[in-house]
Amino acid sequence: KQEVTQIPAALSVPEGENLVLNCSFTDSAIYNLQWFRQDPGKGLTSLLLIQSSQREQTSGRLNASLDKSSGRSTLYIAASQPGDSATYLCAVPAGYTGNQFYFGTGTSLTVIP
Amino acid sequence: DVKVTQSSRYLVKRTGEKVFLECVQDMDHENMFWYRQDPGLGLRLIYFSYDVKMKEKGDIPEGYSVSREKKERFSLILESASTNQTSMYLCASSLASLAVAPTGEQYFGPGTRLTVT
Numbered sequence: 540k541q542e543v544t545q546i547p548a549a550l551s552v553p554e555g556e557n558l559v560l561n562c563s564f565t566d567s568a569i570y571n572l573q574w575f576r577q578d579p580g581k582g583l584t585s586l587l588l589i590q591s592s593q594r595e596q597t598s599g600r601l602n603a604s605l606d607k608s609s610g611r612s613t614l615y616i617a618a619s620q621p622g623d624s625a626t627y628l629c630a631v632p633a634g635y636t637g638n639q640f641y642f643g644t645g646t647s648l649t650v651i652p
Numbered sequence: 653d654v655k656v657t658q659s660s661r662y663l664v665k666r667t668g669e670k671v672f673l674e675c676v677q678d679m680d681h682e683n684m685f686w687y688r689q690d691p692g693l694g695l696r697l698i699y700f701s702y703d704v705k706m707k708e709k710g711d712i713p714e715g716y717s718v719s720r721e722k723k724e725r726f727s728l729i730l731e732s733a734s735t736n737q738t739s740m741y742l743c744a745s746s747l748a749s750l751a752v753a754p755t756g757e758q759y760f761g762p763g764t765r766l767t768v769t
Contacts, residue, residue, distance in 0.1 A: 573757060582656075582742055583760040628695075630758070639710065640685075640758060644694040 541566045541633055545643035552619055553651050560614040560646045562629035567607045574603050574614050575628045577645070583628065587614070619650045655679070656761035658743050664767045671730040673764050675743030682748035684726035685758070686710075686718065688739040695742065701726055702748065733768045740765050 542565045552558050562572070571590045575583040587603040589596040589612070596603045602615040616623060626645040633639040659674040677684065686698045687710075697710030699718040707718050715737060719727045726745075730737055743761040 571757075575760075580740075580763070580765065582762040583744075583758075585757060585759060588757045630695075639697060639700060642695040644692070 541569075541631060541641040543629060543631060543641050543643040545627075545629060545646050547646060548644065549647040549649075551649045551651060554619060554621060556619050556650075558616050558619055558648070560616070560627050560648070562612040562614070562643055564610045564612075564631050564641075567610050569607065569631045571632060572603075572605055572612050573630045573640075574601075574612075575630065577626045577628060579626075586627075616648075619648075621650045621652050624648055624650050656743060656745055656759050658741075658761040658764050660764050661762060662765050662767075664769065665730075665733050666769055667734060669730075669733050669768075671733050671766070671768075673728040673730075673741055673743075673766070675726045675728070675745075675761055676724055677726075677745040677759070678724065679745065679747075679759070680723065681745035681759075682723070683746045684720065685744040685746075686716075686726065686728045687742045687744065688712070689742055689763075690739050698728065733766075735768050738766060738768045 544563045573588045574586045576586050577583050587596045589603050589605045600617040605612045626647045628645040630640045630642045656677045665671050683702050685700045687695045689695050696712050698716050699710050701707045701720040704723050717729045741764045744758045746758045
């Protein structure tokens, strides 16, 4: 069974700092990886979906990279803002069909003004 | 934009009650999912459905059942609610994967915070 790990569990940075969130997975035979943001008490918002054939995907100040062979993905946030404070989760599908997903437990980010 | 809605944001029920949580998506997605989210345990899949009337058990189906009579609607049923089912329940949907290029991007609803007393 796929295991997804996110370290650290919590991160606190001053506003304006660039930061990297990590996601690792045990089974490298994945077809894509998705990064989400979750605000307290709310649902998950999709940030980026990176296909296995891609190495990077960018959206605004966010950049996600994927290294299947090493079982790792990173989410880079440039010039962090207090509004970026949230929990960030990564997820990978189980198998080819993508009909089931495995989630990490997330990294709780606090950006201090 | 994909929209996934859930019938309630907050729900308080008593032990032994039958509870219905409903989820509706408006993007004609084949796949729909029910998760629960608990501190320290992350998201765990309860059930998913890949077509009308089709369902498969996830990692923690015990104490739950589901119904999918229409493509856009996926219901989670707690037959007899118990205190250990107090949790945040999240519904999601995604397109079915294609033979050539799997998609699988998931879209989530706002969640239902269920408290069973």
